[in-house]
Amino acid sequence: MAAVLLGAFTIATPAQAHSSNNPVKKLTKEVTLPGVLRHLVAFQGIAALNGGNRASGLPGYDRSADYVAALTRHAGYKVTRQPFSFTYCEDTGSSFRQLTPTPTTYVDQTDYDVLDCSGDGTATGQVVPVDVNLTPPRASSSGCEASDFGPDVVGKIAIMQRGSPPGVTCGFGLKVQNAQAAGAIGAIIFNQGNGTPEANPDRYGLFLGTLGGPVGIPAVSVSYETGAALVTAAQSSAVTMEISVDAISETRNTTNVIAESKWGDPNEVVMVGAHLDSEPDTAGINDNGTGSAGILEVALRMAKFKTKNKVRFAWWGAEESNLVGSTFYVANLPQAERDKIALYLNFDMIGSPNYTFGVYDGDDSAAEGSPAGPPGSAQIEDVFEAFFASRGEATDASDFTGRSDYGPFIAAGVGIPAGGLFTGAEVQKTAADVALWGGVAGAQYDPCYHDPCDSLTPERDGADAALYRQLRREYRLFGNVNTYALETNADAIATAVATFAYDTSTIPPRTPPAAARTAAAGAAQDAEGAWLD
Structure with a gap:
């Protein structure tokens, strides 16, 4: 299956390595909406051939992992599959x-x-x-x-x-x-x-x-x-x-997929992640096909860039089972290897049909919910905020609840700075949101969240047809994905990854793990948030 898909979606890698002439702009230009959408088509095809889902512990996830591993290995990354068991x-x-x-x-x-x-x-x-x-x-x-x-x-x-x-x-x-x-x-x-x-x-x-x-x-x-x-x-x-x-x-086995660049300082690692698994009853095209496809396309386009820092991409398994894959990864890293990770960027649901542009609130500027992330998180947020401002887009401060795969990185005793993007899940869009981003007030950001209709054919798979007609009048959708939100966020990913791949000087020196507990305590205590996806 992976070989068939690899042939169908040929990699168009840059003609030459990039080391100057503004690599941030170069990478952002090379990451395109069609490039990201081809991976969503592949994920939907994988789900269709494997019981309609891509859930960890089931064949659809394994084929999704094969697809990601084959493409990144072909692009020149060092790819490893990290096995683990989960409930x-x-x-x-x-x-x-x-x-x-x-x-x-x-x-x-x-x-x-x-x-x-x-x-x-x-x-x-x-x-x-x-x-x-x-x-x-x-x-x-x-x-x-x-x-x-x-x-x-x-x-x-x-x-x-x-x-x-x-x-x-x-x-x-x-x-x-x-x-x-x-x-x-x-x-x-x-x-x-x-x-x-x-x-x-x-x-x-x-x-x-x-x-x-x-x-x-x-x-x-x-x-x-x-x-x-x-x-x-x-x-x-x-x-x-x-x-x-x-x-x-029951206990089942699955894997994380890790792809590391051939270039860059191995003692200064920029880590980028998204969960690859879906719920067992859905293809998971927005949750989290969008995040997985977004970082995959960035990785493929970045493969020949001679970055100053090592870049490590991760596609996590069993996120839907309470962040098992990312938690296993962080827990099994020796302290010396944790210390080499300068920062972690997380992308979960970046194309919600009734979207907002959420940026993880690294500095707790909203003063709501969990406290600020570990030192350096505010500087990551600044990069995303500057990007959206350059596009004339408003952003929403997304609370560091710990409910996605950044949680283990910012957790007590770890303290790795983190940031990322999120376009919303089960919460209903407000009139204030509509004033900023358009859409339908009173409807969920993703009306198909954790449902079979999170697919490329949402109405056929049970979505509210009247609501999706209304959303299509407001936006251009590709299945259960808002293409404007996805394209904008893909560019934001490219901008942030390239920025830190060449320069992490804005990230302050790491707080010793014992002291990091205070910085991350709020996220660790929000167990209810961590147990919702």
Whole structure:
């Protein structure tokens, strides 16, 4: 398969090595939209021949990795495949119903979502609220402690609220594990409802989450509105629910693909990464075919540039299983090798149909969520901000939540400066966003996020046809990809990679690992964010 695709998408490498005459502009000019789109066509073809997906642990991912490895090796990179094992989780079917007092059937991925790594089976029982707080501002640590659960939860379905106590890591997995240990037969986690629906839609709507590892009971997520209604009803009368999940949780093997340039100082490494895997039910053309294709085209066009610094490209496996590939890579690097990495650039979902131009907030200028990245992250952000300003484009400060593959690099005890781009996922676009970037207010940045319609044929694969007609009136789409956002971000990638490949003098000397804990503590504590993609 890789050989066929390699022949179909011939590499047009630069005619000669570039070492002067503004290599940043040269590389940015050579990286084109058609060049990036050819890789998306290849990824879609791979998915079509392998069960409709490119998920780690399945053949579609292996063929995607073959494709990337073959192209980069042919271009002259030193390519390695780093194997590792991970917990593969997939739900193949589910249902969620209220039996009494108001019979209701809920719709998957509209009214509820199965939490990744949910247990298999059917749970039917009375709903028991666990330490919930429906009074604004709705601070919640529901389910974070074993003491939150009383004997009344035994044989019942525990309903818990999203949220953690200040300064404490309390992810969805811990909540469900505590519920199971207390004797619950099923779990519902509803969104926290903190802030306001207008300013904080991600804390009110249905959220997509992962438990981070297998549990033994079926578990689903719902919106704040749905959860609060169930809690209120359960506080006055018995509410009986049924959760049914067909799930797979098992250990599987996969790989990272690493391609390193032949040129440059091996003691000053510029690292560039994107996750290559999709969810098991989708080709993952935007998430994260766009990021993978973008850095692949930059790598191919840059292959003959004689850079001052070593450039190392990485395509991560099992990101959708909680950043397993990038975490494994960083954890297995000796400290001396970590010290050689000057910075890390991450690109995840760079062509969302209803996009914003998000730049990771290295200096915490937005003063929201997690703190600033490790020293040097602000300087990386500056490069991206300057690029977008030169194009007359506004940008949005994307919080360093740790929910993509930069997380292990900025984590406590590592402290590698990082930056990158993100055009949005499940959050709804606001009227303020529309004023800056156009599009459709009230629709998700990516309406096909983690759905089968994240493909080159979204309407055929289940997308809202009316919404996509509206988006096509606003933008030019290539399947589930906004071509303007993708082309602009590909140029931004080329600009940043080339800039740092020749000059990292703006990046300050590395903080010793022990001191780096303070700089990165906020990102490490945001476990809920890290467990969402």
